[in-house]
Amino acid sequence: MARYARVKGSIALITLTNPPVNALSAAVRRGIVESVSRALKDEQVKAVVFCGENEKFCGGADIKEFSGSMSGPPLVPMIHSIEAGEKLMVAAIEGVALGGGLELALGCHYRRHVSAQEALQLGIVDQVAEGSAVQAAMELALSVIGQPLNPRRLSLRAPVWAPDVDGVCDTALAQVKQRSRGAMAPVACVQAVRAAAMLPYSKGMERERQLMDTLFRSGQARAMQYAFFAQRNAGKWSLPNGAQWNNTRARDVQRAGVIGLGTMGRGITVCLVKAGISVVAIETDAKQLESGKKAVTAMLQRDAKRRGVSPPLHLLTFTLSFHQLRDVDLVIEAVFEDMNLKKRVFSDLCKVLRANTLICTNTSGLSVDELAAVTDRQPLVVGMHFFAPAHVMKLLEVVSGSRSSPEAVATAMALGKRIEKVCVAVGNCSGFVGNRMLKLYLDQSVYMLEEGATPEQVDQALEEFGFAMGIFKVSDLSGLDVGWRVRKASGLIGPDVDPVKPSRWRLGRRYCPLPDMLCQQGRFGQKTGRGWYLYDSPGSKEAKSDPEIQTFLKDYRHKYGIIPRRITSQEVIERCAFSLANEGFRILEDRIAASPEDIDVIYLFGYGWPRHRGGPMFYAAQVGLSVVLEKLEHYHRVHPDVPSLEPSRLLRRLVAEGSPPIQQWKSHIKNLRSHL
Numbered sequence: 001m002a003r004y005a006r007v008k009g010s011i012a013l014i015t016l017t018n019p020p021v022n023a024l025s026a027a028v029r030r031g032i033v034e035s036v037s038r039a040l041k042d043e044q045v046k047a048v049v050f051c052g053e054n055e056k057f058c059g060g061a062d063i064k065e066f067s068g069s070m071s072g073p074p075l076v077p078m079i080h081s082i083e084a085g086e087k088l089m090v091a092a093i094e095g096v097a098l099g100g101g102l103e104l105a106l107g108c109h110y111r112r113h114v115s116a117q118e119a120l121q122l123g124i125v126d127q128v129a130e131g132s133a134v135q136a137a138m139e140l141a142l143s144v145i146g147q148p149l150n151p152r153r154l155s156l157r158a159p160v161w162a163p164d165v166d167g168v169c170d171t172a173l174a175q176v177k178q179r180s181r182g183a184m185a186p187v188a189c190v191q192a193v194r195a196a197a198m199l200p201y202s203k204g205m206e207r208e209r210q211l212m213d214t215l216f217r218s219g220q221a222r223a224m225q226y227a228f229f230a231q232r233n234a235g236k237w238s239l240p241n242g243a244q245w246n247n248t249r250a251r252d253v254q255r256a257g258v259i260g261l262g263t264m265g266r267g268i269t270v271c272l273v274k275a276g277i278s279v280v281a282i283e284t285d286a287k288q289l290e291s292g293k294k295a296v297t298a299m300l301q302r303d304a305k306r307r308g309v310s311p312p313l314h315l316l317t318f319t320l321s322f323h324q325l326r327d328v329d330l331v332i333e334a335v336f337e338d339m340n341l342k343k344r345v346f347s348d349l350c351k352v353l354r355a356n357t358l359i360c361t362n363t364s365g366l367s368v369d370e371l372a373a374v375t376d377r378q379p380l381v382v383g384m385h386f387f388a389p390a391h392v393m394k395l396l397e398v399v400s401g402s403r404s405s406p407e408a409v410a411t412a413m414a415l416g417k418r419i420e421k422v423c424v425a426v427g428n429c430s431g432f433v434g435n436r437m438l439k440l441y442l443d444q445s446v447y448m449l450e451e452g453a454t455p456e457q458v459d460q461a462l463e464e465f466g467f468a469m470g471i472f473k474v475s476d477l478s479g480l481d482v483g484w485r486v487r488k489a490s491g492l493i494g495p496d497v498d499p500v501k502p503s504r505w506r507l508g509r510r511y512c513p514l515p516d517m518l519c520q521q522g523r524f525g526q527k528t529g530r531g532w533y534l535y536d537s538p539g540s541k542e543a544k545s546d547p548e549i550q551t552f553l554k555d556y557r558h559k560y561g562i563i564p565r566r567i568t569s570q571e572v573i574e575r576c577a578f579s580l581a582n583e584g585f586r587i588l589e590d591r592i593a594a595s596p597e598d599i600d601v602i603y604l605f606g607y608g609w610p611r612h613r614g615g616p617m618f619y620a621a622q623v624g625l626s627v628v629l630e631k632l633e634h635y636h637r638v639h640p641d642v643p644s645l646e647p648s649r650l651l652r653r654l655v656a657e658g659s660p661p662i663q664q665w666k667s668h669i670k671n672l673r674s675h676l
Ligand SMILES: C/C=C(\C)C(=O)SCCNC(=O)CCNC(=O)[C@H](O)C(C)(C)COP(=O)(O)OP(=O)(O)OC[C@H]1O[C@@H](n2cnc3c(N)ncnc32)[C@H](O)[C@@H]1OP(=O)(O)O
Pocket: 020, 021, 023, 059, 060, 061, 062, 063, 064, 075, 096, 098, 099, 100, 101, 229, 232, 233
């Protein structure tokens, strides 16, 4: 796993060979140790150059090995022996030098990097080379052979620090603690820097080892490792008919249409154009078209300025005419979330598009099958559910309808990857994966307000758990009117609802009218300056506690005869997180998602679930499935009018089968119908 070659007479070239990223597996470390020893023994060798195969230096430790017991030579002593080696060591860095890969590079006496001016300025690398880094490294080695090595050994250098380094570290620690939201690793990084600054090298290394040991054994490390592979596996989609990522060809998309230039359409247009795809952007109203054009142009200009390139405005066509869509390869519909409107758009599209053009809908939860049914091309219809703001959020749910062709799914997945999204293929059902689960999480949050909590208490518990924002702040940001409209369309709100004392029981289950009552008062969230919180002005972002809301909640409880009780942070987390996981199990039973990993990726990239907690399914596994089952049974007993709290069949089955590890859950879902 490390190739040894003698080149240019006096250079030993050690190539790390563990594609795709030359991670430092046990075999690679063994190969390095053996090769270094060979080079040190070979009298002809005056210098050693390290490089990685396929122009990738090294992606760091092999994360796959973290879950087992470590074997092979340990990393840090290996690097120390390279640094202490009596022969010149040079790292030829190309592509990546991450984690242990960077440590290996720093252990060498000289480094180079192909593109990192910043690393040069920081003194991490000695020279930035154009062309082959390996050639440049060898030339550098030949030019410095014979010079003393001690001044090049980092372990012998005294660190250069500001006089008040302790104060600087204190400030950094406070900032990191606030930002890391419970994640241990960023805090440990600052502690390691402090150790490097205050202690002699060997003591500093020892402190780093202790910190590393703690992190390594933590549940957070397991969650992050799981999240890393879950993200990569999401791209390896498969359909029940056997079609999958590596046997289905995606179509090439050169020209796309975007229908609707509201918030979503604008973001989608920006993503496509940035990836070099020509876009015909359509609006029905000249004023909307103009404001969409301005917004898209401004976003692209800002982005181009930041990256020091010119904005690809030549790829854009803004028009009111559907006829301009004649030549596009794919259309993404992003109009208002209204089934009838979308159906109209879909049938209008069929009149102008080529017969083989794909039609995608950006619906956040409406039936893709129902929409496909109004077209003349059901196999060519899929969902592409972007998350707002679409040019920022990484997640894309690709919704495979019951008639969607493998080619259509492959094309949407490939397009998503091209525009740098994390894509997850899901089946068709109301809300797909993310929003179907979100509904139950939202329900629990508002039920807790009825029972005695405040929006601040719920949000604080969620933020302490690690969410960037609590659910009520997120709702204010997204706009409370969005859900209101959906509830109206689904028949939950209608003329028969008493406006003074709206019913808390609808469609056969508990219903919380609080969000509707807020909307009736014009409290739509940030955009109106008032929602669950108060804002200085419409559009401002800082959420402030609103005494009116506290009074409103008190009056509400009084009106319905609810005696408020204290709700602990633990209850908030259990009811929110376990409701999410419980619905996740149902989604797996229904085969709307192919694996728990896919569900977790959706929550990590679309809903702000903290990465150091893996995702709702991983979290349930980590807490223990029997504990989750017990808690859900308890909450369901206390709230029998909330059927979603009833533990799912799959959860019960998994507990009965001894709570197998998450990677094995898939094999326990047998004989169930699939929507994927
Ligand atoms: C103690 C701890 C120490 C000393 C460490 O070093 S911890 C590890 C530090 N390194 C990292 O965290 C890097 C993780 N990898 C990445 O960030 C990226 O993979 C990349 C920037 C190196 C490359 O990105 P990209 O080109 O987009 O490719 P993919 O991310 O899709 O990865 C390709 C395949 O390689 C596998 N991979 C990547 N890194 C590792 C690794 N460190 N260990 C094991 N496997 C790794 C990844 O899973 C992909 O595999 P497949 O999906 O193709 O099977």
